[in-house]
Amino acid sequence: MTALSEECIKCGICEMVCPSTLSALRLIDVKRSREPPLPEALDCTTCNACVAACPVGVHITKSIEKMRGHFETPGYGETLRNISTYGASVVPEGRLKVRPKPCKTAYFAGCLTNYRLWPIASAMEKTLDYMGIEFTRIDECCCGSPLNRIGRFDLAKAMLEKNLDQFRKLGVETIVTSCPGCTSTLLEYQDEFEVCHYLDLYDAYDIYGALHKEPYRATLHYPCHLYRNVSPYTMKVAETILKKMCDYVPLADPGLCCGAGGGVRRNDIGLARSLKKRKIEDIMAVSPDVVAVVCPQCRVQLSEDVPAEDLSILLAKNLKPTL
Template sequence: MKVVKNEGKKETKRTEKMKENGISETRDKSETKGKEPLFEIDPRSVYKCVQCGTCRSVCPVFDVVGWESANTRGRMLIIKSMLEGRPPSEDVLSSLASCTTCGICAVKCPAGANPPEVVEAARAQLVKCGVTTEAQDKLKAAITTSGNSFGETRNRLHWLSDTERSKLPEKSDYVYFVGCFDSYRYPEFAKKTFEVLQRFGVTLLPDEQCCASPLLRTGFRDDAEKIMEHNLEQIRKVGAHTVITGCAGCYTTLKNNYPGELRVISLPEFLAEHLEELNLKRLDLTVTYHDPCHLGRHNKVYDPPREVIQAICTLKEMKNIKENSRCCGGGGGVRIGYPDISLKLAKKRIEDVPEGVDYIVTSCPLCVRNLRDAAEDIEVIDIVELVAMALE
């Protein structure tokens, strides 16, 4: 199947429709940067795709956008065409940048392809060619200049008092990696998490920066390497062999992109391991649980958060769970780049919530943010908030 650019009225209608759904056409910057670098992606990872179309039935972005270029098969065909000599273009950029990298396509692929890895590699190639969106550039600038994805200038540990900061252990086997979201958007999550972890001798990094997940997901690999090296130096100074994090994006990055010398565990895993020591009380609540893509599908962490929840209250599962869980729409740079699509995906996920629950519980601050934007009649909370209720 040859991927070609639609012409005439078809292309005009297509562009208008994509704009309606939040996919904007962006000028190919490589036109002003001289000769483009060679487009290098392992062809074996691309040619695993046999174009069967299974992914079309599960791709969340295709579900709300409807264009072939906005589903996994379309993206894989576009990347294949670039391997065969097609230059990067506006259509290529908008197609690849709108993928949430949720990974449900990889779970369902009968040929064993891993499209999120291919898409991320292709994005990195587009960055080398100078082809990026304004949203990507803005995100990169924020992280590389301020050390966080929001461009915040406040101290990353502002949620602690000066006295509390002065008492932090300089050395520990365990360190809590807070992440950008909990540091600056949900400091109450950070404080509650650290209050629990302090019981076990966990400390904080003196100069934590963004884990680099946003840079890696959007193609800025060289910039990501510098940020990761900074964090690694911090972890080594503390002497920690185990890193604990409450953010699914930080978790998958620390676990899969940092050197294997570290033991990386998610907050739900740590909590599940220490349930007896926490002595949590039972609450008269019924909740449902949303599996974050980068904690669940990408890393198979399904049972620990459910063990924690069931130790506290009644769990009533959503319609689609675990490997079949719908993406909240916040990942892969889609929330910042295509907010309309992101919100539509979150609303689709809310449709899976069963009746008669008091809260939607999740274990990722980005999922909390996106689902809260979409949920009208039910409160969305982080798992650490549920734990804090059971500790009071």
């Protein structure tokens, strides 16, 4: 079988669309020659813009993730320590309060939502209840997404299996997610359970009729791991929801990476903030009252500079009262 790196035709399109500072062609050549991986691989946000643009389908991002397994950095070390110590990619602030019960549907929040951005989980639970969906929560550990991004695939698989075993015991069939990293990981690394991001669920349940117009101006940031790793249709759903709720103004390039993904924010905060500058300029150009996001990591990154809020929270506040 031909290695993915050997399929590269050196057209250079990957480098034209890359939001970061790496040379994808040079990294692929290193992989092809079996030389030691370059530290440049650490700068990849795993946004998958290169994969989406590649005319021959080279999985450049996956190759870069594999290269990263050879590196030990302070940022990667922090991720590994947190997961080995707490079972989460961040240090927990308090204990996760859930009551697992047998149920066909489960909501999986993810580490950042559980321990930093819990209003997202509260909004999700409120909206699931509003739609009449019975669901359960599990005593979550990290899904493995941060570990996959830094090339620790075996440990990621073990963490994911701990969650899957809980789902099996509860008779879960469908997992609802609110984190794109969790969504893409659950879709890619298991095929036992149906997985859907909350946007797909809102669309399937026709949530639009429960929304009303409010006097604020919002724009939308497309998170890479949802828009390119899962489905671009999710962003059409998000746009339709916003148009129902407010004055929606699109960005010039909504799919431009914010710079936080792939472990870059934790490993090199200076680079992450540098990569964010063009995104912030695009946002300021349309003067929104709020930037709607559908990714906890993007929300943290953008909130340093502009008002940003998860769409699940904006929607939960907007829902018409039930009779």
